[in-house]
Amino acid sequence: MDLTELIAFQTVMREGTFSKAAEKLNYAQSTITNQIKRLEKELGITLFYRNWEATLTPAGQRFAEQVDQLIQHWRYVGDIAKQLNEEEIGTLRIGVTETWADCHLPHILNEFRQYKPKIACEITVGHSAFLEECLQQEKITIALCADSEYSHLFSFEPLAQESISVVIPAGHSLATAQTVTIDELLSHLLIIGQSSCKYRLQVEKAFHTYEKEPLFYTLNQLSLIPLYAEQLNVIGIVPSSLHIDSGYTRLPFPVLDNHLNIGILQLRSMKYSSGIQQLFIEQVRNYFHNR
Template structure:
């Protein structure tokens, strides 16, 4: 068997028919049929019931469950062999939170380039929800983000704990509170500027607000780094992560509340059985930089 035959079989499963698979691969339908027939001959059993367009036989169902792993293994062995003959080349696609793009990745990329000068990196900046979605769609090789509420098909390795911070302009009335921490309810009369509903901390904040009879007016911003700009204008309170840079006009509020910690780390697909050496080295460098920055 060869990779084209495995790819043809995989595409039929994904598209649902021989005709759609042929269109997807830009083949004639007869080419797809011939590839499957050769694969069946080499395997020694029939994959599809010929009475149906793409109905798997019982043996075909067992083989289908392993075809992704077989193709991954094929690429892995090929990549390993090529790496011996020449320098590694290619592209890694990494999703990440905005704060990490500012703090961790510039140094990590600099170190990675010294070891893998011919590997390009594409960074997709977004929240945890976007990273999880793109990983499931196989549009990313790796993500560095929070832990999504639903981990089906994914695995998460925590590396860092983030905290939520309330910040306001230096001349905000709440900064005149005096000594000690502000009771949380004293924040409620003031409008808050927060990240969107899929942001890392939104659920934690929502649970806290749900404990009170009154709710502050919430304004949402998709980029957390933009929130301090709004917080510089009283009476707004900005709700950010502890790693978010604040301007000189804004400072954190000392608030008495059940402050949650939010895990941030590496998010990956569980079906990544044969990761590339370049990808694994980038992960190692990210961990090294994270420990240095912590």
Template sequence: MDLKSLKTFHRIVALGSFHRAAEELNYAQSTVTMQMQKLEAELGITLIERGKTFQLTEAGRLFHEQSAGIMKEIDRLQGRMSDWMLGETGELRLGAVEPIASFVLPRLLQAFLTAYPKIGIAVDIGSTPLLGERLLRGELDLAVCSRPVIGEGLYFEPLFSEELVFLLPEGHPLSALERIPFRELRDHRILLTAKNCPYRHKVEMLLGEACGSPLNSMEISSMAAMKHYVACGLGIALVPRSLLTPLPPGTLVREVQDDRVSVTFGLLCRAADMPLKLALGRLNEFLKAKLLQDQDSLSPAAR
């Protein structure tokens, strides 16, 4: 069944005239007549009585009633496909590492989904290597993560750096120092994140160079929980500055005396998908703009 003919039939019924339907659809009246003849031939029934006044046959009334739902679904589908072509609808799978997933992404996604309410997003939280693997397997569309060891098939765009600072419990022996060198940590317990955390490798490398090994350490797999372990006096942690708003009661922040320590983050996707388009392109550009804006507001000059 020709969809154009079906749509024309419903407009004829709605407007009560072949002529008015032709004007609305921008067709010649002969085209409307031919479409109705074709539709009736396909169905093997007469739908519209031919005469001075417009009138549906009994079969025409039944066909109109039964096909009304089909027309609504077709209109809805055409609208959805139009939105999809404009990048205003779609289902996206976004990966993210901690602490960005917990402390940065919710606010950004709330703003994005307010602007594009027809786009659906599923968030998967994991380590950078895991997110990269899932991208390559087609299980994710985009990821916010630390700089990966780029392999074939991935594209990473660095966007911002997270500065690391020391978080200490009040009364800690090192709290008298405004800036703490890594060598001073040799005799103190260090709280470390999970082994797959992007900060863990960076921290262990710096501590290993300054303090040697083995380290007096305690692993806390949740970055969100880390500050509460510090507040209870279990040790000192090197954490991203963004994690410390608000600062947990019973804790102090101290700068790193050595060179500024930071971890670079950005957006990771499949190289074959570049340039990103449609809804994925909208999400990519939105996150890029917001993350760069956040970096400007968190820069040392802005604080």
């Protein structure tokens, strides 16, 4: 049994057929078939019924319950072996929200590179719900984002609070205001992040008790919201950590609780964390502790 056989089994199980698994892994179908046959021979059991769809046998179903942890453990052992051989190689796959990718992550990575200068980093930027999906699909192994409502799937370590700001361009009628109310916002076009953004959900809650509904333009790239607000002479709503050039009025979003907890999100099922990942997490903690 080796890691490629375990990954082949996991992929066939997830994709549903040998041909789709072969396409996913960029192998010939015969290669996948031979890997599964070798695995079945080593285990002494039949894992799949041989029909058009790769249906698990009862023994295959029991093995499937353990395969994710077997793969994690295999990679963990491999990582330890690399460290014992003093090999500074590997890849760290990080997910991060757009605002933290701009204002925090570069500083954290700069410190991390002092310890692991030859480690490659794959950085995925997106809103928190998207990063949850990436974690589940194992495209990333750690996310710096908002907490998840699915606490049975994810563990979360809060590190900082993110507030929400109203961004008003200089030419707007509210540009000289010291504060802004929900009623005033309801009278204007608002530009905001997409509906799955956690901060937008906080904003929408604030409007729930009002009969009039807000009119939103939606952008999935938060850094463009101030630009569009200026060009259209409307109001933008953004996380407060988003960098904004001078020339805009920035006001707190007018609700008592306009904060989100942001921190380290990981899959609970990822039982084994590599030494590289553990070191990165420690650098993240130190960064926020010393701010």
